[in-house]
Amino acid sequence: MELLGRDFYNRDTVTVARDLLGKHLVRVLEDGTELVCRITETEAYVGRIDKACHAYGYKRTPRTETLFAPPGTAYIYLIYGMYHCLNFVTEPEGEPSAVLIRGAQAVTNGDIIAKNRFNCKMAEMTAYQRNNFLNGPGKLCRGLVLTRAQNGLDLTDPRGALYVCDGPAPGRIQAGKRIGIDYAQEAVDFPWRFWPEESFSVPPSG
DNA sequence: TTCAGGATGTACT
DNA sequence: GTACATCCTGAAC
Numbered sequence: 001m002e003l004l005g006r007d008f009y010n011r012d013t014v015t016v017a018r019d020l021l022g023k024h025l026v027r028v029l030e031d032g033t034e035l036v037c038r039i040t041e042t043e044a045y046v047g048r049i050d051k052a053c054h055a056y057g058y059k060r061t062p063r064t065e066t067l068f069a070p071p072g073t074a075y076i077y078l079i080y081g082m083y084h085c086l087n088f089v090t091e092p093e094g095e096p097s098a099v100l101i102r103g104a105q106a107v108t109n110g111d112i113i114a115k116n117r118f119n120c121k122m123a124e125m126t127a128y129q130r131n132n133f134l135n136g137p138g139k140l141c142r143g144l145v146l147t148r149a150q151n152g153l154d155l156t157d158p159r160g161a162l163y164v165c166d167g168p169a170p171g172r173i174q175a176g177k178r179i180g181i182d183y184a185q186e187a188v189d190f191p192w193r194f195w196p197e198e199s200f201s202v203p204p205s206g
Numbered sequence: 207t208t209c210a211g212g213a214t215g216t217a218c219t
Numbered sequence: 220g221t222a223c224a225t226c227c228t229g230a231a232c
Binding site (some may be wrong): 016043045052053054071077079080081082083084085100102132136138139142174178179180181183 | 222225226227
């Protein structure tokens, strides 16, 4: 599969969010094990105009510094004290924008991902666990062993611990409002959340 | 199947 | 001190 390079991320954030659906996210563990997932849900965050973005209005803090990095950088932060969220930085360096990866499906080494999530093999998961495997940003990071230790990684380095490759193109793409940003005033209604029609019959609740 | 509540710690006011 | 781009559990239906 073809590695996505800097040019892929150096574009309009909403476009990148749509184009990431179906792509293969590759996480290389310390021992060389490759965990591969197909991206099934994304959200766009655009600091220039978006009150839901941590760097709205170009606000620079130690946490948001990664959002000002070059496109193709991983932005990972801690949320609610115990979970992590994975984002890909987009647009030219200095434009604080990113795509949140909200959901995925296991492609390879599913048993290792299942062990990280539920401490069991995929075949041993309950029906409830199968339906709630990687369908949320915190769940995805848990399954792929992503924490703030991976914040700032270069996604365009094929020898790095995290990168993205081409994948099977999705069919029709659906759009909707973003999740968990009720504080963001007019931005709560921006239809910047995307998922392939075939992934869900109705918009997932989170 | 849905829902309320709690866990938990960092960033920022 | 307050808010937070979340998730899990257990109870009610």
